[in-house]
Amino acid sequence: MPRPREFDETEALEGAMNAFWARGYEATSTQDLCAATGLGRSSVYNTFTSKEILFRRALEHYIRLGVRNRAAVLEEADDGLDAIHRLLTSVIDDELTHGRRGCLVVNTVAEFGTADPEITARVEADTAAHLASLAECARLGQADGSITRDREPRDIAEFVHSTVSGLRLMSRRGAELPAMTAVADIAVAALARR
Amino acid sequence: MPRPREFDETEALEGAMNAFWARGYEATSTQDLCAATGLGRSSVYNTFTSKEILFRRALEHYIRLGVRNRAAVLEEADDGLDAIHRLLTSVIDDELTHGRRGCLVVNTVAEFGTADPEITARVEADTAAHLASLAECARLGQADGSITRDREPRDIAEFVHSTVSGLRLMSRRGAELPAMTAVADIAVAALARR
């Protein structure tokens, strides 16, 4: 039987994810990746094949964590509007407690645009999933009377998604908490049924 | 008297700006910069000193153009709310006619965060100026009755600024026009006096 690994693959992946998250794809060297994962050069390549593939796996891992977190937040909401309010609040919270790192997906979109087909496809899939979940919130909110019926659920979803991106970017550039809270407040109020 | 230059410095700067805009700072090599400016290696370094300084000048140039464009858009507005509506519409228009490039400042924030003090300061200054101009619009709109008085001008400015960033990011990831229009519509409606 083979020699066993001396590290936990998920932990290493998480280290790489954090490095890419902080500095972006291009600015993160393979040496940075060794340091961030705690692995030697050989182990990195033996496990993750290449920088590009490691990045895709890190992005994938990030997205999975994001989906999980969002689901947890939405679960404890009282109604549709509250769900969206909680979501925006949790974004702000997360930024404050984790040092204004922004969002890996947002950073990736900004860095790559649509230049890389594989990454574009992965981002598109995540965006679609996020939008679907937000649209479902909107539909629920319209049914329970908390969210305006003047807009299509799809459009509301796009608006909230855009607001989340905006908040993530605000945080990354170092905006103050009150400013971010104000943005979230106005966004939520815009969707409230009146 | 010295030998004169064979190129226009502003044109060269614009070429460099476009390269950084499309690919980001790290992914743009000095060779890319030569191609984008049309200059030889020596001329690039003779004129712009270093990649880092060239980037700062490109960012500066981009910001100046942006300020000029925004001023032109705001000038022809009927009232405060219309100004904000026109601003968001012009962002969408600009993205569609210029190939969904997003915004250099947004991309720069995503790529650098607050890691580089000089760039952070420049972005902060631009953000402050943009916010001030937006807050003035909000104040005007509150005075002429087009914008809600339930919010502070400062907060409205932050909200609009965040929405612009959100739209820019949407466009860069390739979102459809109707989705962007919906976001802008909801944002404008959120600020309307009712």
Place this chain on the structure above:
DNA sequence: CCAGTTTTGTACCAATCACTCCAAAAGGAG
């Protein structure tokens, strides 16, 4: 304890990175 398999560390690879050096070229002022 041995055979078999994989991981690991080290040394190494060509290519590219940002950048520099320098001589030749190109003008204008006298």
Place this chain on the structure above:
DNA sequence: CTCCTTTTGGAGTGATTGGTACAAAACTGG
């Protein structure tokens, strides 16, 4: 024309890039 300055192209700088080669190490099933 000559002098003086600056620009220009091309070759070259060391350092770093992403990625490999390979042998020693490490573990387990037999």
